[in-house]
Amino acid sequence: MMSPKTILVWFRNDLRIHDNEILLEAINKAERVLPVYCFDDRQFRETATGSRKTGVKRARFLLESVADLKQTLQKAGGDLLVVQGHPEIVLPEIARKYEIAEVYHHREVAHEETHISTLVEDALWKLHINLKHFIGHTMYHKEDLPFPIKDIPDVFATFKKKVERDSEIRPCFATPQHIPLPDNVEESALPSLSDLGYPETADDNAALFIGGEHEGLKHLHELFIQPQLSKKVTSNLSPWLALGCLSIRQVYWVMKEYISNPDYGGFASQVILELLWRDYYRFMFKKHGNKFFRETGFTGKPLTFAENQELQFEKWKTGHTGMPFIDAVMRELNATGYVSFTGRTAVASYLIKNLAVNWTWGAAYFEEKLIDYSPASNWGNWAAIAGVGNNPKENRDINLQKEALNYDPKGDYVRKWVPELACIPGAQVHQPWLLSETETENYGIGNTIYDAVISNLQTAT
Ligand SMILES: Cc1cc2nc3c(=O)[nH]c(=O)nc-3n(C[C@H](O)[C@H](O)[C@H](O)COP(=O)(O)OP(=O)(O)OC[C@H]3O[C@@H](n4cnc5c(N)ncnc54)[C@H](O)[C@@H]3O)c2cc1C
Structure with a gap:
C-alpha cells in the first residue's frame, strides 16, 4: 500500500496558524502534515565584533512564540516537531524519516535567510523532494x-x-481547524535559553512583551x-x-x-x-539585496568616519554620550529591547551625524538588541538615516533637542533612564549644560559624564 502523502511545513518567521497559506495549502494538498521548527545555532552565535546575532530578549520572545505555536497545533490535533541544528542537515533527515513528499516554506528576503533556503532546497533536491516557496x-x-x-x-x-x-x-486565509499529523511523530521539547548559549541570569528584567500568536x-x-x-x-x-x-x-x-x-x-x-x-x-x-548591508548602501555614496569612532561607539552603546535623551534611549534599549521610532531615529542620527561612526555598527547593534528586529526594517531605516538608502532628499538633519522635547516635554523619560540627572526638574533635564553653576551644584550632578559635559561647555562659552 502506498503511504499517505505527507507535506512538511517549515515554520520560520510565520509562527501562527491564522492567515498562514503554507499550513492551509499543505492541509488541502496532503493526507498528513508535519509542522517543524528548527532552532539554527547560527542565529544565536557571537559575531566578529563580540555582539550576538540575537540578544537574549529576542531569544526569549522566540522561545515563547514557538512554545505557543506548538500548543496551538496540539490543540488542533497536530504538533510541532522542534529540532536544533542546521536546517539544510536536519530537514532532509526528517524528510527521509517521515517519507515527506514536499516541503513548504515562506520565502524570506534578506541574504542570510535566503541563503539557508537555497542550502535546504539543494539538500532536499538530492532526495528528489521539492522545496515550495510561498510569499506571505x-x-x-x-x-x-x-x-x-x-x-x-x-x-x-x-x-x-x-x-x-x-x-x-x-483577504486573509482561513484558520485551519484540524492538523492531520503523521503517525508516531516523536516527542520534542524546546531548548532552554542556556541550551541556546545564554547564561541563566542573562535576562532577569521583566519582559515587556510575551511572544506568540x-x-x-x-x-x-x-x-x-x-x-x-x-x-x-x-x-x-x-x-x-x-x-x-x-x-x-x-x-x-x-x-x-x-x-x-x-x-x-x-x-x-x-x-x-x-x-x-x-x-x-x-x-x-x-x-x-545585499547592498543594504554595505556602508555605501545602494547609493554607493562614500562616507567618512571619526578617527576615534571605536570609543564613540562604546559610549553610544552604553548610553554614556553626555546627551541626556540619547543616553536615555540607549539605556532603555539595553534594558528592554524596545524603543520608540522617535528614539530609534534620534540615536541613529546622533551616531551617524554627531559622532561620525560607521552606521553599519549601529545597525548591527540594533540587530542584537531589538525584540522586533527584522532585517529589512532595521537595515532599511538605518541606511535611510545614513543617507545611503531610500529617500535621500528626505535625509534632513533632525533637530535632536526639538525631537527630545516633543517626545518628553516634562523630562520624565530622561529622569527615568538616566538617574544621575533625576534631581533636575522639568525639561531642564534635556539640557543640563544650560544650568547655572549654583544649579549644577545644588542638583549634585558632580562626577558624572554630564558634569564633564557641562564644564566643557561652560569653559567653551
Ligand atoms: C534605526 C531604526 C531601526 C528600526 N528597526 C526596526 C526593526 O528592526 N524592526 C521593526 O519592526 N521596525 C524597525 N524600525 C521601525 C519602527 O521604529 C518600528 O517598527 C516601530 O517603532 C514599532 O512600533 P509600533 O509597533 O508601535 O509601530 P506602529 O507605528 O504602530 O506601526 C505599525 C507597524 O508598522 C511597522 N513599521 C512602523 N514604522 C516602520 C518603519 N519606519 N519601517 C518599517 N516598518 C515600520 C512595524 O511593523 C509596526 O509594528 C526601525 C526604525 C529605525 C529608525
Missing part, C-alpha cells in the same frame, strides 16, 4: 504590485501613491477595547509582526474595520501607513 510576509502581495520589483520607485511617496491607486490587499492577537484586539486608547498613536505590534505571530494582512484588515470609527480612525490609518513602510523596505531589500 507583506501586506501587498508582490504579484499585485503595479510594477516589477526592479522598477519599484526608490522614493516612498511615489511607491505609496501608485500602490494605493492600483493595488489591492488580498495568542498574545499577539490579544494585544491587537485590546488596542480597541478602551476608549482612552483612541489617543494612542502607535500600536506596539512590531515584535509579533517580526516573527509572524501576527499576519500583517490580519492587522491591516482589523485596522480597516476601524477606519471610519471617530475614536479610532486616525490611529488605524496611521498604523496602515506604517505597515506600508514595512512592506516598502521588504520590497526594497528584494530590489537592492
Whole structure:
C-alpha cells in the first residue's frame, strides 16, 4: 500500500496558524502534515565584533512564540516537531524519516535567510523532494504590485501613491481547524535559553512583551477595547509582526474595520501607513539585496568616519554620550529591547551625524538588541538615516533637542533612564549644560559624564 502523502511545513518567521497559506495549502494538498521548527545555532552565535546575532530578549520572545505555536497545533490535533541544528542537515533527515513528499516554506528576503533556503532546497533536491516557496510576509502581495520589483520607485511617496491607486490587499486565509499529523511523530521539547548559549541570569528584567500568536492577537484586539486608547498613536505590534505571530494582512484588515470609527480612525490609518513602510523596505531589500548591508548602501555614496569612532561607539552603546535623551534611549534599549521610532531615529542620527561612526555598527547593534528586529526594517531605516538608502532628499538633519522635547516635554523619560540627572526638574533635564553653576551644584550632578559635559561647555562659552 502506498503511504499517505505527507507535506512538511517549515515554520520560520510565520509562527501562527491564522492567515498562514503554507499550513492551509499543505492541509488541502496532503493526507498528513508535519509542522517543524528548527532552532539554527547560527542565529544565536557571537559575531566578529563580540555582539550576538540575537540578544537574549529576542531569544526569549522566540522561545515563547514557538512554545505557543506548538500548543496551538496540539490543540488542533497536530504538533510541532522542534529540532536544533542546521536546517539544510536536519530537514532532509526528517524528510527521509517521515517519507515527506514536499516541503513548504515562506520565502524570506534578506541574504542570510535566503541563503539557508537555497542550502535546504539543494539538500532536499538530492532526495528528489521539492522545496515550495510561498510569499506571505507583506501586506501587498508582490504579484499585485503595479510594477516589477526592479522598477519599484526608490522614493516612498511615489511607491505609496501608485500602490494605493492600483493595488489591492488580498483577504486573509482561513484558520485551519484540524492538523492531520503523521503517525508516531516523536516527542520534542524546546531548548532552554542556556541550551541556546545564554547564561541563566542573562535576562532577569521583566519582559515587556510575551511572544506568540495568542498574545499577539490579544494585544491587537485590546488596542480597541478602551476608549482612552483612541489617543494612542502607535500600536506596539512590531515584535509579533517580526516573527509572524501576527499576519500583517490580519492587522491591516482589523485596522480597516476601524477606519471610519471617530475614536479610532486616525490611529488605524496611521498604523496602515506604517505597515506600508514595512512592506516598502521588504520590497526594497528584494530590489537592492545585499547592498543594504554595505556602508555605501545602494547609493554607493562614500562616507567618512571619526578617527576615534571605536570609543564613540562604546559610549553610544552604553548610553554614556553626555546627551541626556540619547543616553536615555540607549539605556532603555539595553534594558528592554524596545524603543520608540522617535528614539530609534534620534540615536541613529546622533551616531551617524554627531559622532561620525560607521552606521553599519549601529545597525548591527540594533540587530542584537531589538525584540522586533527584522532585517529589512532595521537595515532599511538605518541606511535611510545614513543617507545611503531610500529617500535621500528626505535625509534632513533632525533637530535632536526639538525631537527630545516633543517626545518628553516634562523630562520624565530622561529622569527615568538616566538617574544621575533625576534631581533636575522639568525639561531642564534635556539640557543640563544650560544650568547655572549654583544649579549644577545644588542638583549634585558632580562626577558624572554630564558634569564633564557641562564644564566643557561652560569653559567653551
Ligand atoms: C534605526 C531604526 C531601526 C528600526 N528597526 C526596526 C526593526 O528592526 N524592526 C521593526 O519592526 N521596525 C524597525 N524600525 C521601525 C519602527 O521604529 C518600528 O517598527 C516601530 O517603532 C514599532 O512600533 P509600533 O509597533 O508601535 O509601530 P506602529 O507605528 O504602530 O506601526 C505599525 C507597524 O508598522 C511597522 N513599521 C512602523 N514604522 C516602520 C518603519 N519606519 N519601517 C518599517 N516598518 C515600520 C512595524 O511593523 C509596526 O509594528 C526601525 C526604525 C529605525 C529608525
